Amino acid sequence: MSWAQLDRLITEAIIRFDPERAEAERQKAQEHRFCDVSEVDEHGNAVITAVVDIADGHDFNTAIAREAEVRGRLGDDSSLDARRAQAVGAIARRDLALDLLTTDETTGEITVRSAGRKVLMDLHITDTTLRGENPVGRWGDKPVTTAQIKQWLRSRETTSIIIRPVINLADCIPVDSYEIPDRHKHRVRSRRHTCSFPNCTTPAVKCDIDHEIPHRKGGPTCPCNLHPLCRRHHRAKTFSEWRYLSLTPGHFLWTSPHGRLFLVGPGGTRALDPPRAIEP
Numbered sequence: 001m002s003w004a005q006l007d008r009l010i011t012e013a014i015i016r017f018d019p020e021r022a023e024a025e026r027q028k029a030q031e032h033r034f035c036d037v038s039e040v041d042e043h044g045n046a047v048i049t050a051v052v053d054i055a056d057g058h059d060f061n062t063a064i065a066r067e068a069e070v071r072g073r074l075g076d077d078s079s080l081d082a083r084r085a086q087a088v089g090a091i092a093r094r095d096l097a098l099d100l101l102t103t104d105e106t107t108g109e110i111t112v113r114s115a116g117r118k119v120l121m122d123l124h125i126t127d128t129t130l131r132g133e134n135p136v137g138r139w140g141d142k143p144v145t146t147a148q149i150k151q152w153l154r155s156r157e158t159t160s161i162i163i164r165p166v167i168n169l170a171d172c173i174p175v176d177s178y179e180i181p182d183r184h185k186h187r188v189r190s191r192r193h194t195c196s197f198p199n200c201t202t203p204a205v206k207c208d209i210d211h212e213i214p215h216r217k218g219g220p221t222c223p224c225n226l227h228p229l230c231r232r233h234h235r236a237k238t239f240s241e242w243r244y245l246s247l248t249p250g251h252f253l254w255t256s257p258h259g260r261l262f263l264v265g266p267g268g269t270r271a272l273d274p275p276r277a278i279e280p
Ligand SMILES: [Zn+2]
Pocket: 167, 171, 172, 173, 174, 220, 222, 223, 224, 225
C-alpha cells in the first residue's frame, strides 16, 4: 500500500467515525478558499489563481471549455489554451451585462439593477508609439507593448474602455457653458485647419466644433477637448461607432466601427493596420 492510499484510508476513517472532526476540517478548509487576479505584466497578461469548491471549479471548467469550443467552431484558430483564456473574459463580461434582480421580501417588489461595465485604463501613448517608432506605452506606471494597446483599442468587447489623453496644459482655458466662446473656436481652428476625420479636407472654418468627451459626460468646454469636425463626420461620431482620441494637439487616433485604426495628423491620414477579419 502506498502512502497516498494510506492517507485516503485515514481520511475516510475520520469522516466515517469522527464526523464532527471531519466537519470542522471542512469548514477550516473553506476559509482557505480565495480567488485572485494579479497585476498586469508587460505583455498585458494577468495571472488568476484560485482555490474553490470542487463543484464551482467543475462548473467553471465546463463553462470555459464550452466557450472555447464555440470560439473554435466560429473560426478562431488560436490554440485551445488561448481560447480557454479568452473564454474567462467573455464569461465574466456576460455576467456584467446581466441585470441584478433583488426582491423585497415584504412587498414582493422586484428591483432590477444593471451592473454595467466600465474599465478605466490609464494608458499613456503618443503618436510615435502608434506609428511604430516607439514600441512601448504604459498602463499606469507599467510598460505595455504597442501591439497590446492596439488590440485593446480594437476590441469590440471592450468598447467602454475609457482612455484619457494626456492633455496639453498650455491649451487649457475651460469655461462652464456648453456653448463655445468665439475665442475658443478660433484657437481650435488655428490648431487644426481641416475636419479631424480621416482623409477629410473640409476646411475647419466650415466645420462644427466637437466636444471630444461629451459635455454631458463631464467633457470641458476647453480647447483641449474641442476639435473641428465637418457636419457629416460630426454626425458619424454622434450616431455611429466611429470614435477618436486626441493624442497631442492636432493628432488624432480614430477607430472605425469595424475596429480599424487611423492616425490623423497635420501631414494627412495613415491607416495603421491592414484590414483583418472581425472576431466572432
Ligand atoms: Zn482643458
